[in-house]
Amino acid sequence: MGSTVTLEFGEEDWEDVISVSLSSAFYLSQATARHFVEPGHEGKIISMASVLSFQGRILMPSYTAAITGLANLTRALSDAADYVHGAILPVDAGWLGR
Numbered sequence: 633m634g635s636t637v638t639l640e641f642g643e644e645d646w647e648d649v650i651s652v653s654l655s656s657a658f659y660l661s662q663a664t665a666r667h668f669v670e671p672g673h674e675g676k677i678i679s680m681a682s683v684l685s686f687q688g689r690i691l692m693p694s695y696t697a698a699i700t701g702l703a704n705l706t707r708a709l710s711d712a713a714d715y716v717h718g719a720i721l722p723v724d725a726g727w728l729g730r
Contacts, residue, residue, distance in 0.1 A: 637691050646694045653698035654705070661709055679706040 661677050668674055682699045 638693050641693055649694035650698050650701075653695065654701045657702055658705055661705075665709070677709065679703075679709075681706065 657679065661679075664675070664677055679702060681703045
């Protein structure tokens with residue numbers, strides 16, 4: 633069943649999820665970081681990820697890929713935070729209710 637869903641997953645569905653869940657996070661973080669480099673501006677960027685970034689779900693290939701990408705994007709942005717007056721903080725929404 634799962635491989636059939638993955639094989640039939642449409643390009644438009646893939647692109648929509650990647651755009652909303654990953655690309656938008658990058659572009660918003662980039663715009664915010666540009667603001668942080670201005671004198672007198674600092675702050676934090678908080679990324680909300682999911683436990684699916686560690687587990688994956690065969691029925692949701694685009695979401696799993698996007699959230700895994702978001703977790704690693706957050707790591708990359710955190711490394712770059714040394715160059716701006718800010719911090720990048722990952723938060724796993726799955727753990728908030730515990």
